[in-house]
Every structure is written in structure tokens, then in C-alpha cells.
Amino acid sequence: MNKPQVQHENMDQFAQHNGRLLVGGKNLDEISGLLGKEVFYAYERRVIDARIEQFKAFIPAPIKLHFAIKANPYPPLVHYVASKVDGLDVASQKELLIALQSGADNRHISFAGPSKSEAEIKAAILAGVTLNVESELELKRCLDLGRQLGHLPRVAFRVNPAFELKASGMKMAGGAKQFGIDEERLMEILPTLDFNRLDFQGFHIFCGSQNLKAEALIEAHNQTFHLAERLVECCPAPVKSINLGGGFGIPYFPGERRLDLAPIGENLKALLEATSIDLAKTELVIELGRFLVAEAGIYACKVTDIKESRGQTFLMTNGGLHHHLSNSGNFGQVIRKNYPVALADKLDQDATRQVNVAGPLCTPLDSLADKVWLPEAQLGDWFVVYQSGAYGPTASPQDFLGHPHVVEILL
Ligand SMILES: Cc1ncc(COP(=O)(O)O)c(C=O)c1O
Numbered sequence: 001m002n003k004p005q006v007q008h009e010n011m012d013q014f015a016q017h018n019g020r021l022l023v024g025g026k027n028l029d030e031i032s033g034l035l036g037k038e039v040f041y042a043y044e045r046r047v048i049d050a051r052i053e054q055f056k057a058f059i060p061a062p063i064k065l066h067f068a069i070k071a072n073p074y075p076p077l078v079h080y081v082a083s084k085v086d087g088l089d090v091a092s093q094k095e096l097l098i099a100l101q102s103g104a105d106n107r108h109i110s111f112a113g114p115s116k117s118e119a120e121i122k123a124a125i126l127a128g129v130t131l132n133v134e135s136e137l138e139l140k141r142c143l144d145l146g147r148q149l150g151h152l153p154r155v156a157f158r159v160n161p162a163f164e165l166k167a168s169g170m171k172m173a174g175g176a177k178q179f180g181i182d183e184e185r186l187m188e189i190l191p192t193l194d195f196n197r198l199d200f201q202g203f204h205i206f207c208g209s210q211n212l213k214a215e216a217l218i219e220a221h222n223q224t225f226h227l228a229e230r231l232v233e234c235c236p237a238p239v240k241s242i243n244l245g246g247g248f249g250i251p252y253f254p255g256e257r258r259l260d261l262a263p264i265g266e267n268l269k270a271l272l273e274a275t276s277i278d279l280a281k282t283e284l285v286i287e288l289g290r291f292l293v294a295e296a297g298i299y300a301c302k303v304t305d306i307k308e309s310r311g312q313t314f315l316m317t318n319g320g321l322h323h324h325l326s327n328s329g330n331f332g333q334v335i336r337k338n339y340p341v342a343l344a345d346k347l348d349q350d351a352t353r354q355v356n357v358a359g360p361l362c363t364p365l366d367s368l369a370d371k372v373w374l375p376e377a378q379l380g381d382w383f384v385v386y387q388s389g390a391y392g393p394t395a396s397p398q399d400f401l402g403h404p405h406v407v408e409i410l411l
Contacts, residue, residue: 019348024411071289169210297389320359
């Protein structure tokens with residue numbers, strides 16, 4: 001057998017009291033009592049604050065911070081984060097409505113995403129948010145709908161750069177991609193555009209997500225600045241805004257460490273000092289999702305059965321992949337690895353038993369943890385999955401097999 005490994009090692013973002021996990025100062029029985037539910041996501045404001053403060057401490061001030069709400073569109077959380085960041089990025093009409101109702105200024109909301117429907121474009125134009133246009137036909141649709149509605153559409157071009165963001169969980173630029181317009185094509189069309197038909201904003205250069213390597217992000221920032229400078233040079237209209245992308249990752253798996261923002265910030269400082277872009281006229285933005293919210297959330301469920309099968313112990317729970325697809329390994333992982341997990345009221349107990357944790361769905365995919373070391377479990381114990389504040393309920397097949405949907409709370 002492998003050496004016991006404490007599964008929640010490094011999960012120091014939450015307080016605990018007498019070995020019990022506290023989220024927003026409450027233990028899980030108290031949160032459960034508030035909600036009247038035994039399966040839930042809980043998010044802590046204080047942890048979100050810490051990530052925003054970390055960004056502001058290291059990333060030079062002229063660079064604005066936007067929150068990509070796809071990571072967690074829970075309205076109370078979006079409302080909270082909106083008051084602390086400089087803008088929001090949305091990816092659908094529903095997210096647009098959440099963002100608008102969060103109180104965010106429409107001029108600081110951008111709408112990115114390929115294959116936008118006419119209804120989405122129309123809503124974005126009516127709301128006065130920036131459409132990050134992903135294709136030439138989409139640009140035509142924006143201009144036509146703008147004319148019909150009698151509003152100049154606010155438009156930025158999403159660029160598919162020639163370079164890629166190395167070592168990223170998901171690469172979204174470089175080579176042939178469904179996102180944005182290839183940089184070389186954009187250079188060709190920019191001089192031919194009638195800029196009187198749009199309220200031109202600038203460029204959106206988003207290369208990838210879930211990156212834990214500072215040197216890869218630094219290289220991408222160097223290339224992004226170089227590309228942005230060339231785009232500004234060949235663009236006949238003033239460039240008001242350049243979105244430099246995001247991709248800051250968080251540690252999910254054993255051996256991964258939190259991203260070091262210090263060298264990234266130093267490099268950005270040097271780029272700002274050397275750039276030919278007029279920073280008095282052009283705003284720069286970094287757009288982050290999971291970095292701001294993932295570590296602030298836990299998914300909690302209860303142990304409902306404990307069974308043995310041919311020498312292995314299975315803790316069965318009332319929560320599963322229908323609520324938390326990414327933890328099950330089916331949301332972009334090639335080989336399933338365990339998220340950090342714990343028995344939330346036994347944090348001070350030694351991990352003495354290797355167990356598998358599984359949910360209520362009739363599929364072997366419904367695994368919450370494989371061969372993890374936990375303290376001795378009892379029926380009714382709280383089982384928690386850390387790093388669950390991003391890509392949780394809305395990235396999960398909640399209707400699969402007809403089990404109840406999960407509830408959320410921001411504390
Ligand atoms: C355009 C865009 N912005 C932001 C994000 C958020 O990424 P993350 O949550 O890893 O920061 C994504 C992720 O797919 C994206 O496509």
C-alpha cells in the first residue's frame with residue numbers, strides 16, 4: 001500500500017475549530033441548517049478578497065482586473081465580485097443578464113464566445129456592452145443588427161494569435177482555432193473597415209486557462225504585448241482597450257503549487273515601461289475566472305453508506321458528478337486525479353484508511369475520490385471537495401438521472 005497522504009494538505013484558505021472546517025465562520029452542520037440541505041456548495045467571501053488583493057499587490061495598477069463569470073455565475077457571488085473588480089466578462093445571454101443585474105457598469109462588461117446567436121448580439125447591443133467579435137460574419141451581424149436597432153455596436157476583435165500559451169490546462173489560441181480571427185487576417189481587414197459603423201474598443205487576446213507556470217505566462221505576455229503593439233500600429237482607429245487574456249491557474253492536484261504572481265507582475269511592469277502603446281489612451285485588462293473564486297469554494301455532501309468490495313472500502317455519498325463534473329475528472333482531465341478532499345469534521349484526525357468515495361449515480365464515472373487516505377469514517381460524516389468554487393454546478397449535468405439539483409451559499 002502507498003504511504004498515507006493527507007488529502008487536504010495545503011488547503012489553508014479556510015479556518016477550522018476543534019478539527020472542524022469552517023466556511024465563512026460556520027461549520028457544515030450550521031451551513032446545512034441554514035440551507036435545509038445536506039448537499040451544497042459554500043463559498044467564502046474572505047478567500048475571494050484575498051485573491052483579488054493578491055492580484056492587486058503584484059500586478060501593476062494600470063492593468064485592470066475583470067472577472068470571467070463563467071467560472072462561477074452564482075448571482076450573489078457575481079454581485080459581490082463585481083463590486084471589487086473593474087469589470088466582468090460574460091459568455092451567454094443569461095450570463096449577460098446576471099452581470100447587468102450585479103450592478104456592474106455596462107461599459108465594463110465584455111461578451112466573448114464563438115457562434116453568438118442573433119438574440120445574444122441584439123441583447124449585447126441593447127445593453128451597451130462590448131462584443132468580442134469572433135469572426136468576420138459575426139462582425140457583419142453586429143453591424144447589421146446595430147443599424148436595425150439604431151445603436152452603434154461596441155466592438156472589440158478577439159484575436160487568434162500565431163503563438164500559444166504553453167503548459168496550459170486548456171489552449172485557446174495558436175494554430176487553427178474556433179476562437180477569434182487569425183492575427184494575420186485581422187491585420188488585412190483592419191485597414192478596410194468603416195469604423196463609423198461601430199463604437200470600436202480594441203482587441204481581446206485570450207490564449208488559454210489553468211496555467212500554473214509563471215514562465216509560460218510571462219512568455220505569453222511578452223508575445224501578447226508584441227502582437228498588441230503591431231495591431232495598434234496597423235489599426236486606423238484609436239484603440240481604447242486591450243484585453244491581455246488571463247489563464248492564471250490554481251493547484252488542484254498533489255504536487256501542484258499556487259502560482260507565483262511576483263515574477264509575472266515584475267515582467268508586466270517592464271513591458272508597461274517599454275511599450276509603444278499610449279497607456280493614457282488605451283486601457284489594459286487581465287481577465288480571470290477560477291483564480292479569483294475556485295479556492296473560495298467547497299462542495300459538501302454526506303457519507304450515506306460504507307461498504308467493502310474485494311478488499312477495498314467505498315464511502316458512498318449523496319453527492320456526485322451530477323453536481324461536480326470537474327471533480328469526477330470528466331471536464332477536461334485526460335487522466336483522472338483526485339481533487340483535495342477531507343472529512344470536514346475530522347481535520348485533526350490521522351488518515352488511517354485508504355478509501356474510494358462514490359456518489360449515487362449508476363455509472364463508474366461517479367467517483368468523488370479514488371484511493372484516498374482519510375480518517376475512519378462514520379455514517380453521516382461530512383465529505384468535502386476543496387477547490388470547488390469554479391466550474392461547479394453550472395459545469396455539471398444536473399439533470400442526469402433526475403437527482404435533485406445542488407444549492408449554493410456565499411458566506
Ligand atoms: C474568453 C475566456 N475568458 C476567461 C476564461 C476563464 O478561464 P479561467 O477560469 O481558467 O480563468 C475562459 C475559459 O475558458 C475563456 O474562454
